[in-house]
Amino acid sequence: MSKISDRLNRLSYSQTFVMSNKAREMKAAGIDVISLTLGEPDFDVPQKIKQAAFDAINENYSHYSPVPGFLELRQAISEKLKRDNNLTYKPTQICVSNGAKQSILNVLTAVMNDGDEVILPTPYWVSYDEMVKLVGGKSVFIKTSIDTEFKITADQLEKAITPKTKVLLYSSPCNPSGSFYTGEELEAIANVIARHPQITIISDEIYEFINYGGSHVSIASFPQVYEQTAVINGMSKAFAMTGWRIGYSACPEWLAKACDKVQGQMTSGANTVAQRASITALQMDPSELQYMIREFHKRRDLVFDLMKNIKGFTCNLPKSAFYFFPDISYYIGKNLNGTEIKDSDDFAMFLLENANVACVGGVSFGSPECIRFSYAASEKDLKEAMHRIKKCLDQF
Ligand code: PMP
Ligand code: GLU
DSSP, X not given: OOSSOHHHHTOOOOHHHHHHHHHHHHHHXXXXXXXXXXXXXXXXXXXXXXXXXHHHHHXXXXXXXXXXXXXXXXXXXXXXXXXXHOOOOOGGGEEEESSHHHHXXXXXXXXOOTTOEEEEEESOOHHHHHHHHHTTOEEEEEEOOGGGTTOOOHHHHHHHOOTTEEEEEEESSOTTTOOOOOHHHHHHHHHHHHTOTTOEEEEEOTXXXXXXXXXXXXXXXXXXXXTTEEEEEESTTTTSOGGGOOEXXXXXXXXXXXXXXXXXXXXXXXXXXXXXXXXXXXXXOGGGGHHHHHHHHHHHHHHHHHHTTSTTOBOOOOOBTTEEOOBOGGGTTOEETTEEOOSHHHHHHHHHHHHOEEOEESGGGTOTTBEEEEOOSOHHHHHHHHHHHHHHHTTO
């Protein structure tokens, strides 16, 4: 009998970390592996933000903060949401957490009963389906493909809704597809959800600033769903602060209170030094961060040009975030030098072992025909990685 609970036994390890750990272990064993696994900016945290953290330590911000975060931080978030997204949220509607990951789990914990359904447009970010399992829910998938830029339509959404649907959860810009929904597309989705008041939208906007194709729109800006939406965002991507673990949710009052309740029993709130530094970060002019976006943009174009020449890869030009999600169906069902390729996880493992390039298979994103590459890596590594993959696959 397993000592581990059934609930945890149903969960998988996060595939992003599984693959990045494998790459790390191979490197430690002296193998020259290029890892394009974890999606995290490879930039340093801007100096101003670091200074704010030093100041916070010296000013003795060493005690618990209020559970949903320091008021000054929630005010800075409220101002940011107004400035960048034209959204009006009072500090009482904001809950600061240990990363956007926790913010999403807070909201799911707050609204889900056993057996409730969560609609996940596929591909989805790895942790969504696992979090749904953790809170006793059931994911309902809406499958998309590269032909529609991996986006769902309002019509597909309407058809997936049942009396048990509690949540619609998606990221825009999307990890892993790199697509984002336009204002028009979101409005059509909002109109559907507004007809089903039992549904909460969890709108994960963590890649908001990493957008090369247009302006970011939050679904919460459509008044018909403001009361039904939790906006999720955080410091990890825009400010290269993944390890500082600060994320937040902005919700209607009833839901914000519920997140506060969850968090008060689970974590007591987020790290105080990182919270103080986040105030400085959010008060920076977004133009000060453009150098990172410009760099990602350049790398995206570079990888796209190189990837087009890789045999058996079908890829679109992602308009946001920092991932490529090529369709590699060509290799599925094939035997590559004695390795059976049943799905894209097998294929990702094949690339790791035969090309020394680590990426993440698409199975845990709900797309077993695709693989994910993060291009938050140096140009030199990206060029070398694409070269290795091309060389390895040209023979098949
Ligand atoms: N949402 C998406 C779509 C992500 O890619 C990530 C990965 N960082 C997160 C949420 C979690 O971010 P955080 O580091 O703030 O927990
Ligand atoms: N969000 C990043 C990714 O998708 C970091 C890893 C994680 O949080 O799962 O690679």
